[in-house]
Amino acid sequence: MVSSTATAVRLHKDTYLDSVVQLSGTRAMTQSEGVKWASAAMATAANLETLREMGVEGPELQGARANDLFLAVLAGTDEAAAAAIEAGEAALFGAPARGDSVSAGDAARPARSLAEAQDRLDGGGNVAIVSVPGPYAAIEAHKALTAGLHVLLFSDNVPLDEEVELKDRARDLGLLVMGPGAGTAMLGGTGLGFANVVKPLSGRGEHGEPGERGGRGGPGGRGAGPAGRGAGRVGVVAAAGTGAQEAMSLLDQWGVGVSHVIGLGGRDLSEAVGGRMAIAAIEALEADPHTDAILLVSKPPAPDVARTVTSVAGVKPLVAALIGLAGPLDEADAASRERTVTTAPTLEQGVAAALHSVGKVGPDPAAGLTEPVAAACRQLSTSAERRLIRGLFSGGTLCYEALSLLSPLVGEVYSNTPIDKRWGLPAPAGSHMCLDLGEEEYTKGRPHPMIDPEARIELMRQAGAEPCVAVILIDVVLGYGSHPDPAGLLAPVAREVMAGGDGPQVVAYVLGTEGDPQGLEDQRRKLRDAGCIVPATAARAALAAAALAIRKPDLVGALP
């Protein structure tokens, strides 16, 4: 039996906090001096069982229910346990603990339901963001649809049949269900979820007649299209969260307006869901007077689904960036239909094709990249054993794109999300590896790496200590929802592991826009100053990693 263990429990009745916030409380208590174990969680039956197993009991827990929050600590002394509870409450509620300012009849009374929240918005709102735990998410999404709201469904773990049911209802009602598992969208110029800040479509003239195209000659209108019309506003449809962010950021950086970004959720283009929301989204963008071209972003879908979805394309150009897709989607079919469908195997190429479709040309994404890569290759050539790539990604789509670009160039790349099932973890010694740190196995008990870079910092240090690693490839995702200064935390670690040229080279791709709260150029500069190579697109970052691993700097200029 553990000797001299003190326990402390505190219960907050009817206090629901999101799991991310619960984790911050758990972490604060665990880090408190003399604490052996701690937990801040909702008093569900399962969590109460865990408490019993840990030997935490007490009168405080009598009658505890699922919407009560507990803090529980096992510590060496009563004082340490009490201090940990204090620390936990400070992290959960901010100090001083809230709760005493609430009085009945107060106008500031929180809305406890969708309907009550709608009462507080002029016109009742038109979009709902749902991010409650998966088992309950469909109920909230259904209520939002009933109320006539589009839904961004961020929640994971929503069963497939519930997704289909929601999307069928949405279709009947003429509404969007973006998700489940959709983290990014933009409607009417406002980013939802994890989104980047793009420049507004233009000044006044924009809200013209339906069907009007162009009209981007407003004040500060950047790069109006040929003959001042055919402005080229692109609507993005994305089954991949960071894919949507990469697309909207590159479009914005390269001077193209983004009309809307419609997230789909990762399962929409599966055979089971059949592209239900992708079809609805493409139709909606076809009909939208502020959209001139459509960019679809996804991992390669089931062929039948791809055919169905692209067949919806009408008069507007449709570019399908199907990451890792080799060759045209469906040559014979596409040719016979003479559709305006183009495919591209990377996000960067998809964005370039979308620009092309509206008569524009973007900058060379490889510009200025060969030189630093070549310099780093020379540096690495002094340590011949450094041959391996370690990709540490916060964005799942960016990880997937890197895997699809790297394997043809460097061979097998092992991953927790491998593109070839044989290349799963654990990776054999001496192999390349790219990890999607946003996957469940890395986010259990800690925040997502986009929100909190801490987990990635540990892994960067580990990779830096491996003598065979030539390059550490990271993505730094900016925008709403992300950490306020990720480069500020990651750059010093990158500098440390590169060790003035004795360690591996760090390649850091910054996904974002100048308008993002973190500022694109500022974040890039911090990483560059630390000695990182900072490419212009995610695809180029992957190519740079390959180039460093096999010492072929010219690779960064060539995409498949």
Next chain:
Amino acid sequence: MTAIELPREISVVNIGLPLFADAIRAQGRPVAQVEWRIPAEGDTDAIAALRRTYGTRTAAIDKANAEVVRRLDEGVPQLMGIEAAASVLPDIDDRTVLHSGPPIAWSDICDPLRRSIRAAVMAEGWATTPDEATALVEMGSVRLEPANHHDTVVPMASAIGPSAPVFIVDNAAGGTRAYAPINQGPGQVAWFGMETPAAVERLVFLRQVAGPLLARAIAGSGPIDIFSLVAQGVQMGDDVHMRTQATNNLLIRHLLPQLMSLGGTDAQALAKFLAGNHLFFLNIAMAGAKTLTLWAEQVDGSSVVTSMARNGTTFGIRLAGSQSHEWFTTASPPIGRALYQSGFGPDDAAPDIGDSAVLELVGLGGPAAAASPAVAGFLGGSMSDAIAATEDMERICAGRSTRFKLPILGFRGTPVGVDVRKVVETGITPRINTGILHASAGTGQIGAGVAEAPVACFREALLALSNRPPAG
């Protein structure tokens, strides 16, 4: 399928992570955060039922609910007269005694209701002592029936025999008619679970004196629009369940010319009885409410509760459109937040009893708490306690009254139509302000408190609704 129109400007409801609301706010767009709670305590079956009834089934249910709320809100109950129960109630014979709450066997009936039933048997003249009355019931020569099964509602532990006078209330728009006995008043009375000679005597007085005289007065006045009086009473501080003082006075004022012209010693006895009975209007309001629930329950496929009643042993509800008239029951709850007369405590208290909760279904009682300083005093002392009670009902109701207005809430209508989906989702159940009877001693009322309806029967009703084939 409907074409999707993409919005040019958005305004957002955020349900979940507050950081998403922060991001919308930072972009200068309106956002309202929902303070979300795990629904139905995380109960998997209830979650699945909520998903169905809020999802694919919601259009049909919401349509049915709108019609139910319309009927509960728009029906106009008229007090038509008073007759002996046996001459007007459907399907009763000359040996039937009606009681409060869902159906129940004699062996399961609580002590106060047993005493009341025995008092009714003695008042009918079928027995002269409680023991004789018990023997009659046990040998089956008295038929016990829930009043609700005969379009009748009775408060607390009331029981009525065939000769008892009942108010007749009509709802012409719905073609429904409902009944309630004359309120027995305070003191030694059967509806508080007493069977003393005085309690039996009160029943006889109602049959022989009060009933016939009130019948004459009402006949002289012509039909009385009950809920028009109630709407005024709500403005005058009644919740019309726990407190009916104002509405009482309005009714008596209305009947004053007829009452004055009655004359005689019996009229004086009636006047004394009326002057001493501050809940006289309660039963009339209940019958009025029942005419509306009878109309509403004819709507198929609704999730709104149309019966809610307790017999002191079980608490039961029924949904509109349940053709089987199935009761969903659970144990009658204890009465909480109680105030006891000195010498009594929780160990002496019988569980919640009576049909008066029909009022909570039509926007009175708990839904109207915010109208009543008297109720506020009872609920905790401040008007915000009463407002909180009304707002809790708003969270579980499908609509609002267009006639019962709450001055303190900007003349907002009281909530109408308890929706089982919302009850199960939020865990908020109707609160019923009610009297407390002695559990065993037959000493009548020993206090008052707030009964919290148990969520279990609402859950059962929701599961049954979600498993029932869609209406139409």
